[in-house]
Amino acid sequence: MVAQGGLGYLESARWHDGTLWFSDMTRYKVYRLSSDGRPEVVADVPGRPSGLGFDPDGAPMVVAIDDAQLLRLGNATPEKLADLAPVAFHPNDMAVDRNGRAYIGPQGYVFGEDPVGVSLVVCHPDGRIDTGGEDLIFPNGIAISGDGRTLVVAESFRAPRTRLTAFTVTDDGSLVDQRVFAEFGSPDTETIDGICIDSEGAVWAAFPWIGEFRRVRDGGEVTDIIRITPDTEAYPDGGAFAVDLALGGPEMRTLYMLISDTNPQRLGNSMDATGRIEAIEVDVAGIRD
Template identity: 80%
Template sequence: MVRSSRVLPADARRVVAQGGFGYLEGARWNRGALWFSDMTRRKICRLSPGEEPEDVAEVPGRPSGLGFGPDGAPMVVSIEDGRLLRVGSGGLDELADLAPVAFHPNDMAVDREGRAYIGPQGYVFGSDPVGVGLIIRHPDGRIDTGGEDLIFPNGIAISGDGSTLIVAESFRAPRARLTAFTVTDEGALVDQRVFAEFGSPDTETIDGICIDSEGAVWAAFPWIGEFRRVREGGEVTDVIQIEPDTAAYPNGGTFAVDSVLGGPQMRTLYLLISDTSPERLGNSFDATGRIEAIEVEVAGIRD
């Protein structure tokens, strides 16, 4: 692994939302606003620049991965009951029951055709890891799988031209890694390959990711409180270090959970951060979350 000496200064970041949040996941930029899941409060939330955050919908089965259909309607993975849902004007509509084909579906990316690529956890924590493929839900309702032997596929992102999908294998041993696929015109995943590798998942486990306009990946490393910009092959060009606030949160660490590029010029990197610990997360997702932002050099992908 190549580490960069360019650590972005802490005073370049600003807090854009805090107070009342729990464990924040599923960062997505859509139609001029930041969307995310508050897993603790079981809410889908939206934050428009310069405004207060708002709760858009409640997901009783606990929301995680977010995406948007071609019509702009939000889609969300409901973890506890294993369903893919659409948020409509009348509430939540089921698009797919994933429980028969996926244990503990989690993060998701949706392409411009409306295909949903979903990463199942695949195994119970504490047991031996089980390799799985991604679940692909097509707009016509068909369910396929793509890839194989992925260990805890977590953060998922699709390149601007739709030709590449990258997924974080959070607990791949002996080294956590990003895995890439070529996406065919029919939405199939082929040419499975390693995009980048890191250290042991005991310390350098990867959570949420996003892709910028140069094809580099911003990856979140929760255990060590870092966001890194990574090029294919493993070169790290930029690092954001989140220092723990031990005075305010003496019972937990500062988790770098997820990020996404947005803002008027698509150069604002929104950082989803939660102060918690693995023990506090448990099944209740006990955490205190906030959202920070920093301006970066390379823009994101416009929706």
Template identity: 40%
Template sequence: MTDPQLVLSGLVMGESARWHDGALWFCDWGAGSVLRLSASRTAEVMAGASGMPFCIDWRPGGELLLLDGPGARLLRDGVPYADLAGIDGSHPWNDIVVDSRGNAFVNNIGYDFPGGTPAPGLIAVVSPDGVARPVAGGLEFPNGMAVTADDSTLIVAESHGSRLTAFDIASDGSLSNRRVWADLPGVAPDGICLDPSGAIWYAAVPNEHCSLVREGGAVVTTIPLPDGAFDCALSGDGRTLYALTADYTNPAAMFGGRTGRLFAISR
């Protein structure tokens, strides 16, 4: 793989990287923007959000789902779609991934980050009719999530648990057969994405890298980055890995400065 090439700078804090409809989409939490990378490698604002975290994915029909973390709700093309406050309205909702049946999996870290005392988080599913229910608990800071191409498995990064955890997915979005997909000693995985090989790419903030890991924990490759790596996504052809980074050492810079950058690594 090539060395990381700078694509964009001047972001506040990039997160929720997704490849959709031939382009990279991501969120700039500090700027309150949902962005799409254009063919000329400029960032086009596609939607707005207030507060953070907020993350995105799409329903099978193409509607944009935006997880409004502080508002404890899910929006569909900007319109309220699901209320999450009845499950947890006190702590931040964090990440989202949607399967091909329209089940939207969302997670809650379970405490007030970064100042609160760590506590177990959870995963909920929002069914296609907009009804939300919890489907897994006891997670140590649930973060990035991915669904395998056959819709059989949900994989979630447990940042405080230094592992990737897997669940079997039923057709109604219920989760079962919880297991460790990969132990990652000394690593705090954040955003993740699936590789065509079936392995997982993860971004790690304090470790300042993205790594490709197989089920069982074998590391295939590691890409060092100049700052904390918050999320990553592959292009549609699987040939380019995009990584979002920011200076995580200073909260004032991370949430209010312009240290965020987007890098591309070619395979």
């Protein structure tokens, strides 16, 4: 166990500058782990934090879901970089490339209503906002390959089969050549949440409803599966949701797994969850900053 206690529903695991960062959507905070494994509060985000990333100078950036804003953290008051409301309903997860471009996935529709296909939102460092891709169903986890040329996004609730969708990233940040990276089962069981990419271009993906983390190659071959179990002492009535993950550590071979013990009803009503972070060593390293 890396960290537990005092944490809620965790999202957006990111390894940056030798430490793990993540958002707590229940407690409206962004954390990083200290050298002794204690979560340290980086910022309070009243607009409910989700997607995290870092600009070329290392400043943290976060998506505030409820306010539909892209923020830069670091000062006493977060700085608004972009108002996402005109282009994104419930902006959620995010990946930031080495040029500072932020790729953001909007939820796109209200749960319980018919899914609506959307595009990714691309926020450029100069303030321009573009879109990329089309007909994405609940684009969620987003990751960029080590060479910056491939972006992969999880279509969490696409029916009849959830999928990872890939794009080629052009020199100006545009997304072209939309294609299927891998397909899975029904969104009732195999919905996908957070993802990360390793140095071989394979994707680690979190499957919350079934409590699994899987490593998947382009084309759909699953090479590794990690199954997690509920922490019934911390949350007696819940299951173990595999939420997000990141590769880090001294050799970039430590897979940090964000896990939230909860159940669908309590999660849907108030994001009620008990969060924890576990880690395991894997064979293929992640991508360094």
